[in-house]
Amino acid sequence: MTKYKTEFFVGIFVLLGIISMLIIITQITDLKNIYIKENTYTIKAIFKNIGNLKKKARVTIGGVKIGSVSKIELKKSEENEYYPQVELSINCNYKNIPIDSSINILMSSLLGDSYIQIEIGNEEIFLKDGDIVTLTTQALIIEEIISKLAFNK
Numbered sequence: 001m002t003k004y005k006t007e008f009f010v011g012i013f014v015l016l017g018i019i020s021m022l023i024i025i026t027q028i029t030d031l032k033n034i035y036i037k038e039n040t041y042t043i044k045a046i047f048k049n050i051g052n053l054k055k056k057a058r059v060t061i062g063g064v065k066i067g068s069v070s071k072i073e074l075k076k077s078e079e080n081e082y083y084p085q086v087e088l089s090i091n092c093n094y095k096n097i098p099i100d101s102s103i104n105i106l107m108s109s110l111l112g113d114s115y116i117q118i119e120i121g122n123e124e125i126f127l128k129d130g131d132i133v134t135l136t137t138q139a140l141i142i143e144e145i146i147s148k149l150a151f152n153k
Contacts, residue, residue, distance in 0.1 A: 039091070039092040040067065040090055040091055041089075041090055041092060041095070041129035041130075042070065042087050042088065042089055042090070042129055042130060043087075043090060043103075043127055043129075043130075043131055043132075044085055044087050044088070044130070044131070044132045044133070045085070045088060045103045045116075045133045045134075045136050046075075046132065046133070046134050046136060047083065047084050047086065047105065047136050047139070048083065049084070049138040049141065050072065050086060050105060050138070050139050051105060051138075051139025051141055052113070052114055053069065053072065053105055053114040053115075053139060054069070054113065054114070055069055055070070055071065056068050056069060056070075057069040057113060057115045057116060058115045058116070059088050059089075059090065059115070059116040059117075059118065060117050060118070061097075061117070066090055066091050066093075066094045067091050067094070068088075069089070070087045070088065070089035071086070071087035072086050072087070085132075088103075096126050097120065098122060098123040098125070098126060098127070099123045099125045099126060099127055099131070100121030100123040101118050101119060101120050101121040101127070102119045102133075102135045102136065102137065103116060103117075103119075103133050103135070103136045103137075104116070104118075104119060104136065104137040105136075105137065105138065105139040105140075106140075107139075107140060107142075114139055
């Protein structure tokens, strides 16, 4: 009887460990929102360089998450130059983003992921679904900074 009691408690301990790991994984990877369909609209932003920005990266205003990156594409201009275009999926609760707002790519830390920050403008005309923003700041590339520091005197 003691053997079965020990096996029962070990089984409960393992089950609790698996459940806690699943909870931690959903919190870290933001999988908790995978089944929640939000009302969103899209804004497209044109950059020169997006660094290591990835799909599903967060979009913030003043540090508050208002959406995520839904698509990253390489487009070709009329001058036959390629540029990255990033599609942002913004929660409909944040419809009053002025048309003269700037969109910046920032890094969470030196080793962290990139994310989008929107700097609010002053216009009284607001961005609508499908608008394209060209007032952007490219990503800061750590490798370029290190090479400039290392090879410049």
